[in-house]
Amino acid sequence: MDLNLILAGVGGQGILSIAWVLDAAATAEGFRFKQAEVHGMAQRGGAVQSHLRLSRDPIWSDLIPDGAVDVVLSVEPLEALRYVHALRPGGTVIASQNPYVNIPDYPDLEPLLDRIAALPDHVLIDAARLARAAGNVRAENMVLLGAASTLLPFAEATLLDQVAALFAAKGETLVRVNQDAFRFGKQMAAFYRVGLVEGIAPAELRRRCAEQDPRTLAPA
């Protein structure tokens, strides 16, 4: 199966770490891939994005054509909206609901989240809370990766192995923290999707998600 993702966030939020895990998983499972990223000036707190394409067949363009993006995976809600115009009809947004406010005209949060929630297929995740629950607030990126994991063509074990490989040099604790962050993200995304199917309004669903303890939330 082919999959085109845009990874989005603000410079320094760790989207290149998500990309690293996906590249490594693609290599491990014999996929072809191309992954274009942003270096240089924008990394200084600006909007950054990475185009990541996975396929069993040869891939031509490093950039994904507008209308061919399957998933926007964003570590930040405003940054998620920046790329929704490139989604194909039926495409999915997986986004953190935690704003990164480093601009004076950052929009009001609730209406911003409502705009994402108005998209037909989306998941909003309190990545900061789940990352803290896993043991390190910097693991928000791995929460988002976990939340998107069921859309990816990889076995969960492959992804967790690559998360471990990414953090191996930093010690066992960080490996466990990031793997937990991944699991919490995956389970909360499943809870959220079930809620959407049941017709729960997005604002109410965010409130119910906030009540869930990620440690005891049953795997979907």
Next chain:
Amino acid sequence: MEPLVLMGDEALAQGALDAGIAGAFGYPGTPSTEIFEYVQAYRDRPVYARWSANEKTALEEALGMSFAGARALVSMKHVGLNVAADPFMNAAITGANGGLLIAVADDPGMHSSQNEQDSRYYAAFGHVPCLEPATQQEAYEMGYAGLDLSERLGLPVMVRLVTRLAHSRAPVVPKPAVVPPRRPVVSDPTRYTLLPVNARRHWAALAARWPLVAAAMAELPWNELRLAGRRLGVVASGIAHNYVMENLEGEEDLPSVLKVGAWPAPRDLLSRLFDHVDEVLVVEDGYPFLEEALLGALGHTPKPVHGRLDGRLPRTGELHPTNVRAALGLPVRPTLTAPLSDLSGRPPALCPGCPHADTYLALNAAMATHPEGRVFSDIGCYTLGALPPFRAIHTCVDMGASVSMALGAAQAGVHPSVAVIGDSTFGHSGMTPLLDAVRADAPMLVIILDNATVAMTGQQETACSGERLLSILRGLGVDPAHLRVVNPLRKHHEENVRILCEEIAHPGLSVVVPTRACIQIRK
């Protein structure tokens, strides 16, 4: 061999390493930085790799290595080639001895640059054959084969990358590494001695054999003609080929396509394409280089030519599969939503805790009573001082231009005339204009932001920081009474404003050096 996951920059470097380079030279600049950094991190055998002071010294150092019979790689961003233009323009006249690969990364769309100039014009100007990879694998192969090609032609070879390939990763299958035997050091005393008597002879010889060079480049496997439909022929150069083919996937009425990966462009293949089709679309990222060459001075061709010049593609800016799709006349792909035009932008900004922020706060306070003053800035993180909340600078033109423009403006009566330049940019191109300012004792203030690193491109080693920087300043003849070092911290704000005000009031040249390490290297 096992594939390696590499960015275009890294693939090129790996190719050059596997072809046995003895050294790499360069100056950091997005999107080229990772070429050199990859060689710097290489541990399989000793390869010389120290950052150079600027692109000119880098290219000359590489030329010296080639002169000595060893293979050399030099890398830079497109505007860096302007700095290196002097040796570049002569490098084909002297020719190469050991293989000499000049890797230049262009930045169409100006993601991190002050212009989007197209280095292929330099290749043509300097009679340097040019390769243009479409994929990471080709970047590897051009790095590998480009050094052989350079030795075979006796010329330096340019590899032109663009940002999207430079910074895109994909699996690359490497070849077995070779270390070719060293060629003898050049012994002919006339070959590299460009006295007019020699240079006239070498230049005439280069011009005379240029058709043979063009023929050799035309035969390279990176040029490929695929004749199909007669309605449209597409000439696609480098990465543009990917965007064309992306859009032709699954189409039935395929146009004929000429993929161009080497310059001089393959004349025979172009002729065959023109003979076969009714009209031609030229797709190239950067300037309309091939398109202009095809249209020539007369502006007409045997078949109509479309591209950036007639508006089929945008005249400026980066190509994207989406704008190439429109140029191919294919229907727009449906999308989930229209672009959201009301989103707040998120431009880059100085990091929290950045020493430059404190310097700009102090400078703005010192300049508050001088609305007639101007601040000339330079290339680096501190260029972000142009944006809110600082709005502290009035110019950013090219490496080193802060000091020289401040001098020119001061001599025209602008006061205060202030230059703001970083330590690495000062080492790159600031010393020579400061020498001018010392000799003139120009009434100007030069602020050298010493953060001990090349920050914007990712904290590379700087040539000119700390005591070495101060020694250079004293050595250039800066009056020690007006050479002041300050610590850019919020708690020293009042003192720093006072020192800046004192030096603004000084009727000659002053240099103030705010010294505090980049917050990124402290992490």
